[in-house]
Amino acid sequence: MTQLWRKLNAWRRREVLEAELQEEIEAHLEMKTADLDDPTAARRQFGRTSLVFEDARSAWRWPGLESLWQDLQCGSRMLLKAPGFTTVAVLSLALGIGANTAIFSLVDKLLIRKLPVDEPDRLVVISANRDQGVSTTSNYPDFADYRDRNEVFEGLVCYSQRALTLSEGGHAERIQGMIVSGNYFTMLHVRPALGRGFLPEEDKIPGTHPVVVLSYGLWERRFGADPGVVGKAINLNDYRFAVVGIAPPEFSGTIAGSRPDVYVPIIMLGQVLPSSNPDLLFGPRSSLFGWLYLLGRLKPDVSREQAAAAMAVLGSQIARSHPNADRSPRVGPKFLIEDGSRGHTNLLRDIRFPLQMLMATVGLILLIACANVANLLLARAGTRQKEIAIRLATGARRMRLIRQLLTESVLLSTLGAAAGLVLTVSISGLMVSFTPPNNNAFSSLTLDNRLDLRVLGFALAISLLTGILFGLAPALSASRPDLVPALKDEATVLGKRVRRLNLRNFLVVGQVALSVIVLVGASLCVRSLRNLQTIDTGFDPAKVLVMSVDVGMSGYNEERGRRFYSELLERVQRLRGVEAASLATQIALGDGFGAVMRAEGHVPKLGEDISSDFNQIGPDYFRTMKIPLLEGRDFGQSDTTNAPPVAIINQTTARRFWPGQSAIGQRVIVGSPPYDQARVVVGVVRDSKYRRLTEEMRPAVFTPFLQRYRGDMTLHVRTTGEPATMLAAVRGEMQALDGSLPLYNIKTLEEQKSSSLYTSRLAATLLTIFGLLALLLAAVGLYGVMAHAVNGRRREIGIRLALGAQGHEVQRLVMVEGSAMVAIGLVLGLGGALVATRLVESFLYGVMPNDPIAFGGAALLLFLVASLANYLPARQASRTDPIIAIRC
Amino acid sequence: MKVEIPSGAVYILVLQTLARLGPMHGYGIAQFIQQTTEDVFQVEEGTLYPALQRMLVKGWVKAEWRTTENNRRARYYTLTAAGRKQLAGAVREFRRATTAVERVIEPA
Numbered sequence: 001m002t003q004l005w006r007k008l009n010a011w012r013r014r015e016v017l018e019a020e021l022q023e024e025i026e027a028h029l030e031m032k033t034a035d036l037d038d039p040t041a042a043r044r045q046f047g048r049t050s051l052v053f054e055d056a057r058s059a060w061r062w063p064g065l066e067s068l069w070q071d072l073q074c075g076s077r078m079l080l081k082a083p084g085f086t087t088v089a090v091l092s093l094a095l096g097i098g099a100n101t102a103i104f105s106l107v108d109k110l111l112i113r114k115l116p117v118d119e120p121d122r123l124v125v126i127s128a129n130r131d132q133g134v135s136t137t138s139n140y141p142d143f144a145d146y147r148d149r150n151e152v153f154e155g156l157v158c159y160s161q162r163a164l165t166l167s168e169g170g171h172a173e174r175i176q177g178m179i180v181s182g183n184y185f186t187m188l189h190v191r192p193a194l195g196r197g198f199l200p201e202e203d204k205i206p207g208t209h210p211v212v213v214l215s216y217g218l219w220e221r222r223f224g225a226d227p228g229v230v231g232k233a234i235n236l237n238d239y240r241f242a243v244v245g246i247a248p249p250e251f252s253g254t255i256a257g258s259r260p261d262v263y264v265p266i267i268m269l270g271q272v273l274p275s276s277n278p279d280l281l282f283g284p285r286s287s288l289f290g291w292l293y294l295l296g297r298l299k300p301d302v303s304r305e306q307a308a309a310a311m312a313v314l315g316s317q318i319a320r321s322h323p324n325a326d327r328s329p330r331v332g333p334k335f336l337i338e339d340g341s342r343g344h345t346n347l348l349r350d351i352r353f354p355l356q357m358l359m360a361t362v363g364l365i366l367l368i369a370c371a372n373v374a375n376l377l378l379a380r381a382g383t384r385q386k387e388i389a390i391r392l393a394t395g396a397r398r399m400r401l402i403r404q405l406l407t408e409s410v411l412l413s414t415l416g417a418a419a420g421l422v423l424t425v426s427i428s429g430l431m432v433s434f435t436p437p438n439n440n441a442f443s444s445l446t447l448d449n450r451l452d453l454r455v456l457g458f459a460l461a462i463s464l465l466t467g468i469l470f471g472l473a474p475a476l477s478a479s480r481p482d483l484v485p486a487l488k489d490e491a492t493v494l495g496k497r498v499r500r501l502n503l504r505n506f507l508v509v510g511q512v513a514l515s516v517i518v519l520v521g522a523s524l525c526v527r528s529l530r531n532l533q534t535i536d537t538g539f540d541p542a543k544v545l546v547m548s549v550d551v552g553m554s555g556y557n558e559e560r561g562r563r564f565y566s567e568l569l570e571r572v573q574r575l576r577g578v579e580a581a582s583l584a585t586q587i588a589l590g591d592g593f594g595a596v597m598r599a600e601g602h603v604p605k606l607g608e609d610i611s612s613d614f615n616q617i618g619p620d621y622f623r624t625m626k627i628p629l630l631e632g633r634d635f636g637q638s639d640t641t642n643a644p645p646v647a648i649i650n651q652t653t654a655r656r657f658w659p660g661q662s663a664i665g666q667r668v669i670v671g672s673p674p675y676d677q678a679r680v681v682v683g684v685v686r687d688s689k690y691r692r693l694t695e696e697m698r699p700a701v702f703t704p705f706l707q708r709y710r711g712d713m714t715l716h717v718r719t720t721g722e723p724a725t726m727l728a729a730v731r732g733e734m735q736a737l738d739g740s741l742p743l744y745n746i747k748t749l750e751e752q753k754s755s756s757l758y759t760s761r762l763a764a765t766l767l768t769i770f771g772l773l774a775l776l777l778a779a780v781g782l783y784g785v786m787a788h789a790v791n792g793r794r795r796e797i798g799i800r801l802a803l804g805a806q807g808h809e810v811q812r813l814v815m816v817e818g819s820a821m822v823a824i825g826l827v828l829g830l831g832g833a834l835v836a837t838r839l840v841e842s843f844l845y846g847v848m849p850n851d852p853i854a855f856g857g858a859a860l861l862l863f864l865v866a867s868l869a870n871y872l873p874a875r876q877a878s879r880t881d882p883i884i885a886i887r888c
Numbered sequence: 889m890k891v892e893i894p895s896g897a898v899y900i901l902v903l904q905t906l907a908r909l910g911p912m913h914g915y916g917i918a919q920f921i922q923q924t925t926e927d928v929f930q931v932e933e934g935t936l937y938p939a940l941q942r943m944l945v946k947g948w949v950k951a952e953w954r955t956t957e958n959n960r961r962a963r964y965y966t967l968t969a970a971g972r973k974q975l976a977g978a979v980r981e982f983r984r985a986t987t988a989v990e991r992v993i994e995p996a
Contacts, residue, residue, distance in 0.1 A: 010945045020951075021937065024914060024963045028933065031915040031960065055938035 093416025096369030098423025155187030195245030409471025512825025522771030538688025552711020798885025
């Protein structure tokens with residue numbers, strides 16, 4: 001401590017100390033000169049006084065800190081003095097770093113980050129083998145038994161996401177609710193930011209404890225972060241719930257990619273979702289009621305394998321004492337215990353691969369950008385050779401110089417990162433605009449593009465890393481010049497120049513190769529997207545507007561709901577510009593809904609897949625969708641609960657159960673016991689796409705909404721003109737009936753179709769941007785090297801011209817050199833792309849990974865741009881004035 | 889024969905010199921070391937002055953400007969109490985080390 005104090009004191013007096021040292025050294029030299037009688041010898045023996053000073057100064061200075069400051073000052077001056085160089089370098093880096101940070105921001109949030117809870121590594125996702133494959137969900141009674149009777153988990157929770165309506169102060173809003181078991185927060189060790197979590201007694205008797213925990217986000221957004229909200233009651237789906245706590249800000253549930261607004265104890269299911277099937281809580285233990293995700297916390301000394309074995313024993317005990325109502329095989333003996341440190345990741349199924357692909361791509365972009373800057377720095381190192389030689393000659397140490405050069409490059413990359421963050425914001429904004437279709441009441445993927453400290457940290461880390469990466473080679477080679485020729489201003493001594501150019505040529509070849517790979521990937525994704533967009537949907541998505549409403553959540557009973565929907569249809573159909581209108585529970589190309597369906601009398605073999613797509617629709621649905629009715633009739637106003645149950649099936653179903661004969665008049669059984677019902681087939685419609693554009697034709701069954709009421713329906717409106725222009729009118733009719741109903745899923749079917757391709761569009765769009773970026777960077781790199789080479793060879797070119805060479809000959813000479821680099825890079829890149837694109841094969845639709853058009857197109861584009869980058873310096877070379885060139 | 893002074897040893901040499909001579913300037917210290925070690929150790933000025941500066945900051949020596957016998961201004965260094973303590977410790981350490989080395993070199 002006293003040492004530090006002394007040093008600080010010395011530093012404060014550094015100017016006096018320095019003057020004294022100066023005087024002392026002079027005295028020393030005088031005395032020595034007097035003794036030796038030879039001033040030159042005295043000085044020679046003393047050594048370099050500047051170095052003595054340097055060393056002595058370190059006694060009262062912080063040489064590291066101070067020289068860093070000097071380096072920074074000097075670096076900034078150098079950058080300011082070369083604005084062209086600085087601009088190109090900073091822009092290159094901004095593009096590279098910005099693209100990386102944007103992709104990382106999503107990758108980190110969705111794929112990397114663990115749940116913000118204690119010891120997330122002990123969390124496991126539990127799924128069971130059921131009749132058909134693995135099921136990630138469980139029914140509630142089974143969960144309760146697992147929770148109470150297992151010996152391997154410290155705690156076990158279940159949850160499911162459901163949309164809810166929050167109506168406060170006359171304003172209704174659709175929010176995301178997480179229905180959770182009462183031990184949810186205790187098991188996760190999540191301490192609420194305010195208030196408390198759920199108490200054990202609030203998890204016992206259905207309907208007795210109406211309590212909720214709000215998410216931090218909803219609390220801020222809807223309640224202005226008012227602490228007084230805790231203890232107050234809010235209206236959820238027309239039922240009063242007391243807010244007991246606010247979840248911490250960093251916690252957003254346990255389903256990766258979702259952001260629940262409110263947590264409701266599962267035991268209150270009947271109150272929060274009054275229209276839900278009461279059997280969801282205490283009904284039969286069948287997979288039909290598997291609706292809950294399970295997440296457990298392993299005891300400290302229990303492995304996943306041990307847990308799986310213990311659960312298998314428990315599972316078969318439970319299955320023996322509770323056989324399935326329909327005698328179908330129950331929970332298989334196997335349990336899967338998987339990593340749960342990131343919660344449930346099912347929502348990420350479609351986006352995981354494109355994100356990984358994009359992350360790899362931006363890595364390549366960063367390499368190309370680094371190569372660019374390294375190239376620029378190498379070129380500059382050439383011109384700065386004299387400065388560096390002078391420094392070395394006057395006693396600068398090599399390490400010190402390298403440090404100074406690295407400081408400059410890190411300064412550059414930090415500037416690049418700062419500029420890149422601007423780009424990050426716009427790229428992540430673009431990414432988030434590709435929203436996945438979410439048209440049902442369940443969980444939906446929410447892409448979150450907010451920048452946070454981790455992302456900023458990543459940008460900083462990446463800029464330091466790139467600064468060192470692209471700065472090291474130039475710094476090493478620049479600090480090793482041949483002093484004598486460099487001082488004599490002969491910066492282009494042949495041997496030296498060739499070696500440095502080799503490194504630069506190598507960098508350009510690498511840039512070309514990498515950008516070819518990115519370009520090929522981009523064109524493959526674009527071609528794949530084209531193919532996807534031209535798939536025949538089986539319906540006509542143009543000019544159809546959809547809009548969902550859930551009157552059940554606003555307290556409507558069945559009678560009032562039926563009246564609402566029938567009046568709504570009447571009003572909308574009367575609107576001018578409406579061709580047809582109908583209702584449906586499912587929007588095409590959304591998440592879809594499945595039901596078990598078989599022909600009456602058909603006994604399914606064990607393992608036979610009798611699932612089909614299922615939609616409850618109003619009359620005129622097929623006319624609205626322009627799905628041709630092939631046989632029979634459409635549903636009418638008379639198909640009500642008083643009439644015999646009817647169904648319309650698609651071609652695939654008809655062909656499957658009644659090949660070669662008419663299906664009209666036959667009977668199908670829809671649903672699983674105990675909810676199965678026999679229905680008469682009254683119509684057959686053409687096949688269409690129900691969930692995904694890429695699905696194979698699959699069985700589907702439609703039942704009339706008038707025969708089985710639902711509170712949540714989606715209005716489908718076919719317009720004669722542009723559908724968006726009808727939006728206000730349709731919404732007006734809805735609000736004329738009840739202005740307090742929250743509307744959701746307001747979009748056109750074209751938008752629905754395009755959002756169903758969001759992963760492909762995301763990949764194609766971003767890869768195209770990145771591909772063009774890579775191309776631009778590589779072109780700048782090539783141009784830079786060629787221009788510099790031409791500049792260095794001015795004298796040689798001048799002599800050639802003076803001796804009679806023609807301009808175009810000189811031009812060809814230069815072009816050949818550049819084209820050689822491009823050709824090598826192109827070949828390497830195409831080879832690399834052949835390997836790399838095989839990895840993305842599963843992502844492509846209707847395109848082979850070695851698609852000649854994609855490869856050819858990428859190669860051609862690169863060749864054209866590279867030729868331009870090559871031509872400009874070559875033309876300049878051919879216009880060299882020999883007189884000036886030789887004289888210089 | 890001239891030998892490079894092992895790093896760290898320069899402190900002992902300088903401190904011991906000051907202990908022997910009393911107040912002395914840099915040039916005198918260098919001369920003294922060279923003469924006493926019969927030219928074996930030559931303290932380079934490039935080593936001496938930085939070392940003196942460090943010792944000043946550490947408080948082992950203090951400095952004041954005086955005139956030499958030849959009527960020249962020079963900075964004279966004097967050992968402080970802390971410097972004496974440092975020297976005693978360093979000499980003890982050094983003795984232990986050299987004895988150990990000698991034992992290895994001449995196993996008797």
